[in-house]
Amino acid sequence: MAKDTFVEQIADIDTDFPQWYTDVVVKTKLVDYGPVKGTMVIRPYGYAIWENIRRELDGRFKAAGIENAYFPLLIPMSFMTKEAEHVEGFAPEVAVVTHAGGEKLAEPLVIRPTSETIIGSMYGKWIQSYRDLPVLMNQWANVMRWEKTTRPFLRTSEFLWQEGHTVHASEEEAMEETLKMLAVYEEFARTCLAMPVLTGRKTEKEKFAGAVATFGMEAMMHDGKSLQAGTTHYLGQNFAKAFGIQFLDKDGALKYGYTTSFGVSTRLIGALIMTHGDKRGLVMPPVVAPVQAVIVPIASQKAGVLEACRDLKQKLAAAGVRVVLDESENSPGWKFNEWEMKGVPVRIELGPRDLEAGKCMMARRDTLEKGEYALDAAVQSVQALLKEISENMYASAKARMEKRIVRAASLEELLAGVEGGNFVRAGWCGCRACEDKVKEFAQATARVLDGENTSETCVVCGKKAESTVIFARAY
């Protein structure tokens, strides 16, 4: 076989993880590049991952009483400028529509980079009374941020996401909602993506433009860098005041509501690829895998083989397994590698020898182990295997992450830690100057605050630490 097969190329560049990542997502046909810089076209196999993520998350939102709605793509410029910090934070990266209908517009329209402002303006009209609260809504949409550098899935100029927006009568209730959704994200990442995350509050420097407090979940990629995989924001009354979200309370007083927002995006696809991928390609977590099992017939021209494969496929599909039967003309070896690269959790091999023995071979993608299974119990075996793979993927990713969280008592130790591909836990006095110093010295940022009560000292200035921080280099 020639040198430039996918697997060999990937193995060759295994040391350079971002390059590996780009190659894999393109070669497994998850995406193509769009005509506008930094845009991507998500191909069906990649989009199927998103649909599965969406289905799982949507169920969790519904269970939390959140309804789906949809708000406009274009936001009047004047809406954006109503909240001072918000406009300052997003101004550099918004795309603006200045012309429409063949004429210059009196007021430019911003293509939403996020929808706090337009949703806030509607909430201002809808909410009158404490009886209207809480308002719990979510929208599935595309947003655009004109980034200077882009990377498939992790940072694209247009991306798909969900953004939840809620309004509450009290500060306590809004904060509770913010933390509740953070917990929903963590549980979703664990059970559906098999992805361990660190959750916690963000520093002032890293928080969302316009928020009072931001909380995030951070995932560790194979190369030790951190990826912000989701955030929830407690917005206080900042947006309520900017958009007149007021209600008449039980005591007869007119009060401003307290709002929250939270979101995860197609970046999650990048996160799961980079958490689980190995040098053979993708390793899909079973719950969101577009294809959970693939059947590869062996010597399919022999009598009975294809029939048996089709029969098995039907039984698996009836049991709710997302299954594909690869009837293409390629050789079995080619199919093995192809589906392995696409990360399909379970591969079933079925040939004449198996049929005679009433058995089939199954190989699992996470450990690459292969074993014999009884053909008449294949459906149960696949279901059990999928569950086990999901749990094993989470456990091994978690063990990998925990092994690479190190402590640092000095800037030098912190630098050595992040250079070795670790998350570094260290004390921090809470001041911006020390946070900036870490960035300058170690090219690492504070990912999450981890424990507010600590007896440690600040890794930079040596004063009493206000909190412990996880520092890491980040995507």
Added chain:
RNA sequence: UGAGGUGUAGCGCAGUUUGGUAGCGCGCUUGGUUAGGGACCAAGAGGUCGUGGGUUCAAGUCCCGUCACCUCAACCA
């Protein structure tokens, strides 16, 4: 914005130094033989060499301009 690099077939590249018929691998098409870890044989299709101008008998190759993209730096919930 600073520095460097690349544009040649769907993809990856050679050819440019020294100007002389447009090449290689993969992929694709057709037919056949194969089949438990990326099979083999044979025959094919596919390119105004990013773009505009110049030099020359002759330009992928030399000269000038221009556009796009990539990497690093910077920037970036």
